[in-house]
Amino acid sequence: MQRQHNRDLDDVRHIAETERRSLVRDHTEKLEDVRRTLENALVEEKINHQREMQALSFEGASTQRDKDKELENQRSAFTALEKELDVLKTDVAHEREVNEQLRAKLAEAATKETDLETSVRRLEGHIHFLESDNKSQSQAFADLEMRMQNAIQNAAEAMDKLRTEETLRRKLHNQVQELKGNIRVFCRVRPSLESDPVDSxxxxxxxxxxxxxxxxxxxxxxxxxxxxxxxxxxxxxxxxxxxxPKSRNQDVFGEISQLVQSALDGYNVCIFCYGQTGSGKTYTMSAGDGMIPLAVSQIYETAQSLEEKGWQYKMQGSFIEVYNEELNDLLGKANDMDKKKHEIKHDMAKGKTTITNITTVELDAPSKVDDILQRASNNRSVASTKANERSSRSHSVFILKLIGENSITGEKSEGTLNLVDLAGSERLNHSGAVGERLKETQNINKSLSCLGDVISALGQGKEGGHVPYRNSKVRD
Incomplete structure (x- = not known):
């Protein structure tokens, strides 16, 4: 019984388990179906939602584009209105300007009309005066014509008198210079330089x-x-x-300007600049405001003022140096220096001195003087010594020939202005010159000594006395 009961119980259990499993399987399948149904519904819902979102996004973007386009159109319209406003403002300003100009022209026209009316009345009065008193007017015109002819004659006589007085002035000017002394000596003290030794x-x-x-x-x-x-x-x-030391080149030129005038008047003038090496001779002669530029400037100004008196001048410049008792053309080619020979020729009958084979420049403008000074400076013999780091080692002579002719009186003049920059004298024990520099220094000192002898002989003024011109080239 018990075993039968157990078998029945097992059968019940088996049946119950089978039913349970069947129920669980059915339930699981139903749950799976529900889950799939829900997932499908969810996916479909998501798809629908995305479609709705895309539709809404597209609609929003389209709306935004429409709004942006509308805003851009409004901005363009606003910009166009601003430009139109600027154009209108410009047009208004232009119209105002034109209006002001028209008003000014209208006022000017009114003024001219008033002036014309005044001129018409004055001319009518003048015509009436001429018609009423033609005879007296004719006499007045005749008197005016006579007075004009007298004035022209007086002007011509005054010009003739000026020409005569110019000739007299030249003679008196020369006499004054002779009374002052044909040989004059000026002293210029150079200021101290920073490079000078202390207490020197x-x-x-x-x-x-x-x-x-x-x-x-x-x-x-x-x-x-x-x-x-x-x-x-x-x-x-x-x-x-x-x-x-405080004097300027213009102050020095003030003293020699009368001698420059003598050269323009047809006399021969020679101005020497003499001194020890480094004393400022070249600065005095050739600086921008030196004696050479100032002399040429004065000559040009005076020559122009004499044109109304009939004088015409031709000016010729040349530049030479005396180096070791040999002549060099400072305006020639640099390669010809110390090679090309030059001779001094004296024409005793005409009282003229010339130098062969030198370059002569027509000075038709003051600016040309600067050019020839630069050319001469480049060619001039300059060397270094202990006395001066750029000591001039030669004498230089600027020769300015002044040839004048008066087309009215027939007078002629020919003067020469020699401006000489002498080489610096040096003490041999101070300069330390040796070899070629020693020869240069000896020739320089010898020529300066000979020049002193010539000036001393001329200064004594003994008639028939010997003047040692030939002892050195710089004296010729």
Whole structure:
């Protein structure tokens, strides 16, 4: 019974388990079907949702584009309105300007109309006056014609008188220069330079600086006597004019300008610039405001002022140097320096001196002087010594020939202005020159000594006395 009961129980259990499993399987299948149904519904819902989102996004983008396009159209319209407004403003300003111009022209026309009415009334009165008194007017015109002819004649007589007085002025000017002395000596004191050694400047006094400016006193070294007294010896010197360290080139030229005028008047003038190496001779002669540029400038100005008196001038310039007693053409080719020979020719009958084979430049403008000064400076012999780092090693002579002719009076003149920049004198024990430089220094010092002999002989003024012109080339 028990076993039967157990078998029945097992059968029930088996049936129950089978039913349970069948129920679970059915339930699981139903759940799976529900899950698939829900998932499909969810996917479909998502797809529908995405479609709706895309539709809404597209609609929104389209709406935004429409709004942006509308905004851009409004901006374009606004910009067009602004441009139109600017054009209108410009047109208004232009119209105002035109209006102002028209008003000004209208006012000017009104003024001209008033002036024309005044002129018409004046002319009508003048016509009436002429018609009423033609005879008296004819007489007045005749008187005016006579007065004009008299004025023309007086002007011609005055011009003739000026020409005569110009000739007289030349003679009197030359007499004044002769009274002042045909040989004059000026002294110019160079200011100290930063490159000068300390305490190397001489002590110089100018006793008559406020009056004649013709004297200088060079103070010697202090000496102590046996009694303890300290004295300073003074060395006085007198010149025709003294220029202190503060003087300018224009001040110096003020003294020689009358000599330059003499050259223009037809006389031969020679101006030497002499001094020790480094004393400023070349600066005085050839600087931008030196004697050469200032002299040429004065000559041009004076020549132009004399044109109304009938004078016409031709000016010729040349530049030479005397180096080791040999002549060089400073305006020639640099390769010809110290090679091409030049000779000094004297025409005693005509009183003229010429130099062979030198370059002559027509000076038809003051600016050409700067050109020839530069050419001469490039060619001039310059070397280095202990006395001066750019010591001029030769004498240079600027020769300016002035040929004038008066087309009215027939007068002619031919003068020569020689402006000489002498080489610097040096003490051999100071300059330290040797070899070729020693030869240069000896020739320079010899020629300067010979020049001193010539000037001394001329200064004595003995009639028939010997003047040693031929002792050196620079004297010829």
């Amino acid at each position: 400047s001489a002590r110089i006094a100018y006793p008559d600086d406020e009056t004649d400016s013709k004297e200088v006193e060079v103070m010697g070294a202090e000496e102590k006597s046996s009694l303890g007294t300290i004295t300073t010896k003074k060395h006085p010197f007198a010149f025709d004019r003294v220029f202190g």
